[in-house]
Amino acid sequence: MASNKPAPEAPSPFRTDSFGDEDRTWEEWNPDEESIRPVRGRHRVAKQRGLARSSTVLGVGVIAAVGAGGMATAQSKPPVSISLPDSIVDNLPDAKSLPGVGAFMSHDSSADQEAVAETAAPLTSAGITAAEADQGATDAGEALRARILQQAEQQQAGADAEARAAQEKAAEEAAAAEAAKQQSEAEAKAAAKKKAAEEAAKKKAEAERLAKLAASYAIPTSSYTITSTFGEAGSMWSSGYHTGLDFAAPTGTPVKAVHGGTVKSAGWSGAYGYRTVLELDDGTEIWYCHQSSMDVTAGQKVTTGDTIGRVGATGNVTGPHLHLEVHTPDGSGIDPMSWLRSKGLTV
Template identity: 60%
Template sequence: MASDRPAPEAPLVYGGHRPDEGPWEEWNPSAETLRPHRGRHRVGRQRGGGLARSSTVLGVGVIAAVGAGGMASAHTGKPPVSISLPDLPSVGSLLHDAPAATPKGSADALSSVGVTSADTADGASDAGEALRNRIMAQADAQQVQLDGTSQATVEAAVAQQADDAAAKAEQAAAKKAAGAKQAAEAAAKKKAEAAHLAELAKQYQLPVVSYTLTGTFGQAGTMWASGYHTGLDFAAPTGTLIKAIHSGTVTEAGWAGSYGYRTIITLDDGTELWFCHQSSISVSVGQKVGTGDVIGRVGATGNVTGPHLHLEVHLNGSSTASDPMTWLRGKGLNP
């Protein structure tokens, strides 16, 4: 480092005395008298360098305060740190060779300004590293929180899927059980009905053993006064035996116009069975008959085209005929 510039000689004072001869007058330094060399940052030494040393310490303290405050603000984002400045020497010390006072400011390095004890515990030695550690710690905390949220979301989704699967399985099982129950009930009902029909079949029988069905209920045609066929025709040779379908009472037996010779048997429930176009009648009105009893013979009397038994069924004695096929099947018979 270059040596300090020599202090200028003190100017002459009025009275003709030289500086080394006295008397002395007090000299106050100014910016003009203390102007440094170009490119220099140190002032000229005056009388032993007391002012130079004090000014140098002051300049360094100011630079340190500004630098530390800026670094703390830039790196930590915290309020500026209070910096202690050294006490200025008294005016008297500027004029004498008194030793410069020791600065009372902080002895910490500028790079450690804004570093907390927690940062030091984490291994941070300066403000920049402390700021980096804080940012990384915050990022890690956010990542941990995000991972926890993601894990909770995944677990919730898995639980929901399990619940949905369990609900679907339960619904499927319930539906299957209901279907099985319905099927079992239907099978039981069908079996019971079959048993009932079988029992009825023992009580009912077809009127003709050997026959051919030549006309069914509801057929349209001009041959019938109503415009349609009202019964079921069992074609068989003349003289074929006609038997009672079920037990009942003979309520009519004789000629009936277009029906020829007709026998009516009334059952206990009020149903009337009409046996028409007979060649002969074997029972009389008021007679009780049982299932399978002979009541007459097949013929071709009345409005016919050939020998056959015309059977009609009138439920509850109604004047309107019902389908004999349906009624017979309901009794366990299958014409």
């Protein structure tokens, strides 16, 4: 707040100074209640919005307060009556001649009064933007608070937007992963179904092929029992293992051609007893051994199911049976049971 400066030091009681053409004698001035009572006349402080001429010091103090950013306003304070000796007042400079003070001292100009009113505006309006002023903001603290809240809201809105974007992205990624998983499962199911269908078709085709083959191939005898298989080890065989497939059956049971071909040989063959060798069109040889009798001769052509001999017990045997061997065109012996099954026959 502005305050009055102390009165100038009073001169010596007997000091005499000259002001212009007149000499005056100074006396010690001791203000009391009577002397500082408001007086009428040129020293009276006006109660209008302007400041009294004699309030120059007060006006300068108000300007200093306003310039320093103080919170007080000149308009909000009541006028203060100040009385100075005539000797001092007469020698004070004209207030209107002071820079920046003339506008405060005029009582006649409405423009000057408006200037004073603007000067007396609340200091808290400093730092308020034009947009905030248009919205009715008059207090810098409230304006700053509003800005902080607005900035916080903007930051929160940005954070919320980022969170929503992250959630949407995560949802999209999860949906894409789920779609890819479902597509992969669907493809796997389709592939498995296709594979199963292909396998079923393959089995069907193989069954049809074997059925056709079975129609052109035949089991070599009937009423039989498999007693020995290919590859069995034992001392009763000269090679150390069994080289064929034994069909145990009563003596005299017909022995049939398993497929059409040409009789390559028919006669006695040592440990094999009576043996017939049937050569097929692809060069495969079928050996029928231990027969009791033979019904074909070398060079004779036969067809599937023709009787070529009888089950017997000739040669190195322990009982009547048909010993059947299968040899590839290069002479290697193979498993007769596997070969017969490859032709669609059930043994």
